[in-house]
Amino acid sequence: MPKSTGNPITKYPKMIVFDLDYTLWPDWIDSTSGPPFAYDEQTQSIFNMQGDRLSFYCHIAKVIQMIKSFPGTTIALASRTEEPEWARIAIGLLRIPELDNTSLLEIVDYMEIYPGSKINHFKALSEKSNIDCSEMIFFDDEHRNSEVTKLGVHFVKVDARKGVTVDLFEKALERYSKHSGKKQAKINDFFKA
Numbered sequence: 021m022p023k024s025t026g027n028p029i030t031k032y033p034k035m036i037v038f039d040l041d042y043t044l045w046p047d048w049i050d051s052t053s054g055p056p057f058a059y060d061e062q063t064q065s066i067f068n069m070q071g072d073r074l075s076f077y078c079h080i081a082k083v084i085q086m087i088k089s090f091p092g093t094t095i096a097l098a099s100r101t102e103e104p105e106w107a108r109i110a111i112g113l114l115r116i117p118e119l120d121n122t123s124l125l126e127i128v129d130y131m132e133i134y135p136g137s138k139i140n141h142f143k144a145l146s147e148k149s150n151i152d153c154s155e156m157i158f159f160d161d162e163h164r165n166s167e168v169t170k171l172g173v174h175f176v177k178v179d180a181r182k183g184v185t186v187d188l189f190e191k192a193l194e195r196y197s198k199h200s201g202k203k204q205a206k207i208n209d210f211f212k213a
Contacts, residue, residue: 029197032090034151039160040099040107042180045074049110050103059113066113074110077183084127085118096130098141104133138165142173157196159184
């Protein structure tokens with residue numbers, strides 16, 4: 021269980037959702053030359069014949085390992101990449117050494133990977149999982165994707181230089197626990213008469 025930074029975690033989300041590019045790994049999958057990719061166990065990265073390499077940010081394995089210890093919490097991916105098949109290949113090859121070298125694909129419960137609005141991704145995730153959007157946390161590097169708060173999703177902005185860090189993840193869990201059952205405030209809420 022995560023260490024507390026002051027606020028005890030009394031409730032965990034039912035689903036934790038990650039964007040891919042600049043959230044789990046430090047590049048856009050569609051800026052690579054594409055497959056075929058191969059996995060390099062020594063560097064824990066994938067590469068292609070053109071020399072492109074892609075690996076997780078350094079904290080991702082620990083964060084995924086933490087989530088797997090939460091009872092009843094599922095993991096999902098939501099990406100608007102223009103190359104969904106490339107992303108699926110990468111997810112199938114990239115591994116989490118701390119979880120018996122399991123691929124991310126084997127760990128993830130739900131995926132919505134295709135161009136378009138994250139609103140559509142989250143509606144589909146909710147429908148497929150029977151989990152209300154208000155019981156989800158979403159990590160993404162792009163502020164425009166905070167539009168999902170309209171559905172009740174708890175949005176967490178990720179620093180694209182670092183990805184999802186353990187500290188950011190623990191703070192997000194604490195905020196979720198403290199505010200669960202409440203929808204995230206929108207700017208318009210502050211201007212109601």
